[in-house]
Amino acid sequence: MKKSNGLKVVIASAAHRAHYVEWFKAALRSEGIYGEVIAFEYRDTAPTLSMADRGVVVPAYNSPEYRNEVVSWVRRESPDLFISVNDYELQVLAGGLAEELREGGCTVAALDADAQNIVLDKHQMAARLRDRGLPTPATWLGSETDMAKAANSDGRFIVKHRFGSGSDGVRTATDETLQAMVMESAKAARDAGGKPTTLGEDAVIIQTLLPGAEFGVDGVFSLDGTGGLNGALARRKDRMRGGDTDVATTVAANGFTQVLVELGDLLKPVGPIDVDFKEDTEGSPQVIDINPRFGGGYPFCHLAGADVPAYIVRELAGLADVRSLLDYEVGVTTARRDEFSVLRASASERPARASEEIQGHA
Incomplete structure (x- = not known):
């Protein structure tokens, strides 16, 4: 207590x-x-x-x-x-x-340092997720444009900063524009510490462009560092503004929880983490980013009834577990505003x- x-x-x-x-x-x-x-x-x-x-x-x-x-x-x-x-x-x-x-x-x-490196380096993250059989889009370094084009028959790509935060350096590309988009994105790329990088093209990654809806999902993990998942909250991203979710609609989280359980075992998070998913051509959600913190999308679930801060302070105080604090109403559409x-x-x-x-x- x-x-x-x-x-x-x-x-x-x-x-x-x-x-x-x-x-x-x-x-x-x-x-x-x-x-x-x-x-x-x-x-x-x-x-x-x-x-x-x-x-x-x-x-x-x-x-x-x-x-x-x-x-x-x-x-x-x-x-x-x-x-x-x-x-x-x-x-x-x-x-x-x-x-x-x-x-x-x-x-x-x-x-811890190893887990942080996994989520910070999006190239390493994709490799580690694939090793565990978790869904994530095909990923290449910026210097591997020929390999990416040979492997992706669809010819549509997303380019973004390898160590980026939010939507840093994001570009869409085709076979014809891929090299140019890699070079353009790399100009503003930063290293793992947020400083200008010397990695050149390898400071960005190339991924298969996923056509489906994008979702933000909060995994609420135990504060004891064991990686136990206590609950999940999800919303569909309806509109983006400046790299942040501008409008979102809450959805049921049950289609994402098994991935979160696996991520808990891999990363051993303490408290909330924010995981971004995007659907492939078959409607299957793929992990595209992991932020080991309260994400920018949590407020959409909070305003729909969830109360993760209350859940956390109860755990800190040694009070009884009240899972209903992680419940929320599905189908609530909320827009971000300035104050x-x-x-x-x-x-x-x-x-x-x-x-x-x-x-x-x-």
Whole structure:
């Protein structure tokens, strides 16, 4: 059972994702759990800093100071849960930082290094999924255009960044345009750490273009790191905007759960992960991407009745398992919208910096 001073939930790289801050705060209230939600961000103008119970400005995940400041803060504050919603910060966590934070009893929603490499490198991911017999489209490196064209009689392809986030570098191509699309996509490609890459054409991948509907599916896994699947939530992506789902309709998740069970065994996720599927010509869903975090599509299921934050805080608090919190209404169509938030009332009021908090409690 949780210690008497309440639960502390940290949402890192919170940025503009205010809904997660609001929903975790609401979850603590609805479940009768004393605690606070703390937002971490490197930009002091991020709206989530003022919306959280506490906003803490930390160095950017790729700065030299990031690791030490986060470790010092976590050791002093002893949070119960550390969640990041940034793909590249998850890479830093998987590189040993998560294990360091866990030493003090904090649950960190991050994969280990091997599993993180699988989901980060889309070429390796396709190979590992095929090895386990899981459905995924045929995949080649950008330098293998001739091989791709010889193997794909349909002559239609999708090109995207090998280490990309969201829809980075996505291009559609035919036999005639494939080489040009690979070169164009590679110009903006980045490496595994989010920096400009030297891999050239091999910084992108080529896949068979799947013609069917696309789905986003959340697998909700146990926080103990065993990879046990507690529930699944799914929606059909009806329209995209800027690489994110703009309009989606909730659907039953039973057609995706067996793949999620297999992914749990392969990756041993902690908490929620987001898996993208696309249907092939026969209507069979194929795995096209895996994000080991709350995905951008979860809100569509939340607004249809699911409450993963409440499910998570109950698990953290050692309360009884309530699977009904993962239920939602099928057939609900929701559209994404923009909102505005007041950051602070005057220039003298600003979020505390992690280093200042540490000094203030020394």
